[in-house]
Amino acid sequence: MSIDLKIVVFISNVNPHLSGSEFESAIVAEMYKQLQYLDIDASVYHLRTSDGREVDLLIETPQGYYAFEIKMSSNYNHTDNRHLRNLEEILDKPLLHSFVLSQDTKPNQTNSAITAVHAADFLTSIIT
Numbered sequence: 001m002s003i004d005l006k007i008v009v010f011i012s013n014v015n016p017h018l019s020g021s022e023f024e025s026a027i028v029a030e031m032y033k034q035l036q037y038l039d040i041d042a043s044v045y046h047l048r049t050s051d052g053r054e055v056d057l058l059i060e061t062p063q064g065y066y067a068f069e070i071k072m073s074s075n076y077n078h079t080d081n082r083h084l085r086n087l088e089e090i091l092d093k094p095l096l097h098s099f100v101l102s103q104d105t106k107p108n109q110t111n112s113a114i115t116a117v118h119a120a121d122f123l124t125s126i127i128t
Contacts, residue, residue: 023072027101027119028057031068034123035059049090053083064094074103076116084114 028044035042041062047055057068067087071080080100088095100108100116108116 018072020072024056024070027068027070027123030123031057031059053087053090055083055087060093061096064096065091066096067098069098069100070119071100071102076100076102076104076106076108078110080116081110081114 032044035044043060045058045060047053047058047067055067056070059066059068065087067084069080069084073080080102081098084098084100087098095113098114099122100110100114101119101122102116103118104116105118107118107121110116
């Protein structure tokens with residue numbers, strides 16, 4: 001399987017008129033498609049808590065969760081991961097790792113549990 005090249009172009013060359021929610025939807029749709037194609041035992045969720053915490057994508061596997069914050073920004077900011085911090089406190093399984101996917105081309109390991117990476121780079125790495 002290869003990633004949909006239209007999605008890579010779309011993500012890499014974001015239209016300035018594109019909304020953040022459209023960018024997020026494209027990323028989530030591609031990740032869902034890849035999980036299905038690779039036949040990975042996983043469930044996909046969007047998390048919003050009563051106190052306002054929101055996680056754009058939560059992937060549940062038998063081993064635990066992967067959490068994603070998706071930003072259209074070309075510059076990663078440490079506040080981009082605020083909803084990912086201490087997320088394990090409200091989950092019923094271990095939080096395996098968290099990611100901030102954005103347009104920033106410089107990878108950033110904010111701590112051992114959160115990695116910021118370019119969205120297209122992340123998507124292409126799933127299948128290699």
